[in-house]
Amino acid sequence: MILFAKVTTFLVTRAKAVKVVSTCPFLRITQMAKQTKPKRKLAHPRLPMQGQLNLQDEGTHFDLRPIFEKLNERYFGGRLRSYKVMWGRRRKHRPREYFVFGTIQEEDRVIRINPLLDQAFVPLWFLQYVLYHEMLHSVVPDESVRGGRRRVHTEEFNRREREFRNYRRARRWEEENLSRFLR
Numbered sequence: 001m002i003l004f005a006k007v008t009t010f011l012v013t014r015a016k017a018v019k020v021v022s023t024c025p026f027l028r029i030t031q032m033a034k035q036t037k038p039k040r041k042l043a044h045p046r047l048p049m050q051g052q053l054n055l056q057d058e059g060t061h062f063d064l065r066p067i068f069e070k071l072n073e074r075y076f077g078g079r080l081r082s083y084k085v086m087w088g089r090r091r092k093h094r095p096r097e098y099f100v101f102g103t104i105q106e107e108d109r110v111i112r113i114n115p116l117l118d119q120a121f122v123p124l125w126f127l128q129y130v131l132y133h134e135m136l137h138s139v140v141p142d143e144s145v146r147g148g149r150r151r152v153h154t155e156e157f158n159r160r161e162r163e164f165r166n167y168r169r170a171r172r173w174e175e176e177n178l179s180r181f182l183r
């Protein structure tokens with residue numbers, strides 16, 4: 001499983017805040033797609049939920065706001081302020097090869113969660129994990145890597161991601177259930 005990320009982040013340097021633009025779709029790619037798709041394409045995936053305006057945070061099964069607030073208290077000491085959290089736009093077709101669980105846009109502080117996660121078979125702790133992942137981007141700075149690219153899933157990010165209470169359980173569930181979100 002590979003995670004591609006693009007996130008809009010503020011990197012604070014000594015004197016002033018420098019804005020670094022990148023984005024994180026919390027994206028999982030199927031094993032098959034990894035083998036057949038050329039790498040370049042995977043590096044610049046379409047962002048299905050980017051730029052869509054949907055102010056709904058109440059889904060049919062889950063209400064994102066209270067989940068966000070609880071995570072904010074527990075893991076971030078309430079530090080995440082004025083973030084909007086919402087379900088992304090529903091797509092006509094399910095993706096075939098990869099699934100974007102969520103995205104975060106730092107510029108306008110919007111976290112979007114894929115509405116396909118608003119289903120009865122999705123455990124609450126898995127949805128919490130996806131939200132936690134996106135929220136973590138707002139506190140862990142990205143790093144530059146060779147070729148001027150930015151890496152958002154840094155070692156520090158991965159380390160802190162594992163601090164999520166149900167991390168292992170969530171990763172296992174994800175592996176076993178990813179195909180249910182794809183065509």
Ligand SMILES: [Zn+2]
Nearest residue numbers: 005024025026
């Ligand atoms: Zn991410």
